[in-house]
Amino acid sequence: MSEYILNKDYFINVITDLIALAEEKKEYFSELDSAIGDGDHGMNMSIGFREVNKNLEEWKAGDINSLFKNVGTALLDKVGGASGPLYGGFFTKMGLPAKGKEAVTFDDFVEMMEAGVAIIEKRGKAVVGDKTMVDTLRPAVDALKTAYTDEKMAPKEAMKKALEVAEAGSDSTIPLVAKKGRAMRLGERAIGHRDPGSASSAAIMGIFYNNMP
Numbered sequence: 001m002s003e004y005i006l007n008k009d010y011f012i013n014v015i016t017d018l019i020a021l022a023e024e025k026k027e028y029f030s031e032l033d034s035a036i037g038d039g040d041h042g043m044n045m046s047i048g049f050r051e052v053n054k055n056l057e058e059w060k061a062g063d064i065n066s067l068f069k070n071v072g073t074a075l076l077d078k079v080g081g082a083s084g085p086l087y088g089g090f091f092t093k094m095g096l097p098a099k100g101k102e103a104v105t106f107d108d109f110v111e112m113m114e115a116g117v118a119i120i121e122k123r124g125k126a127v128v129g130d131k132t133m134v135d136t137l138r139p140a141v142d143a144l145k146t147a148y149t150d151e152k153m154a155p156k157e158a159m160k161k162a163l164e165v166a167e168a169g170s171d172s173t174i175p176l177v178a179k180k181g182r183a184m185r186l187g188e189r190a191i192g193h194r195d196p197g198s199a200s201s202a203a204i205m206g207i208f209y210n211n212m213p
């Protein structure tokens with residue numbers, strides 16, 4: 001199991017797919033945000049990942065940490081909405097366990113995911129049930145740890161489990177009232193609508209899964 005390796009190309013492919021995702025799902029994410037926010041979530045993701053796209057070629061030369069730090073910094077600098085600092089932090093912190101590395105073990109990968117989600121929780125102060133991206137990401141990362149570390153599932157199987165939990169986590173936001181973010185102001189009118197950040201974060205988890213060897 002410890003021979004399972006995720007190399008720099010894996011992470012470059014993930015980022016390349018994230019750039020494509022931000023364009024493909026731009027309208028969908030903004031539609032979700034129109035219902036319970038200000039309608040810009042798709043635009044925010046697109047602005048951020050277009051900036052990533054401009055620089056990715058240059059960033060490919062660095063280690064995995066610097067790659068993620070560059071992606072995170074771009075999102076932080078270019079995205080105006082709440083999701084900018086949250087996803088900016090996610091990618092920046094995710095890179096730390098990969099400092100100086102051109103490839104990581106799956107244990108490292110699990111640490112990377114935990115570091116990423118932890119900074120979103122810290123910055124946004126949201127917990128599961130607040131109708132945010134945390135409803136997707138926290139249960140998913142916990143499921144990843146349980147599946148891989150405790151249940152000894154193979155890495156890709158464990159990530160598949162995490163993805164299923166992420167998608168269920170996003171679904172779980174639909175009947176909720178929001179306790180964080182713009183949707184908070186709507187009170188009960190937010191009921192019946194999926195949280196946009198929960199949808200984008202589930203799609204991000206899907207890309208990490210799909211690219212795994």
Ligand SMILES: Nc1ncnc2c1ncn2[C@@H]1O[C@H](COP(=O)(O)OP(=O)(O)O)[C@@H](O)[C@H]1O
Nearest residue numbers: 041044081082083124126132133180181196197
């Ligand atoms: N405090 C928070 N903690 C975690 N996630 C949050 C928080 N506030 C907002 N979000 C997430 O950000 C998403 C909205 O992103 P976006 O539309 O890009 O930014 P904005 O709300 O500033 O317009 C929400 O759907 C939610 O998932």
Ligand SMILES: [Mg+2]
Nearest residue numbers: 037038040041
């Ligand atoms: Mg918005």
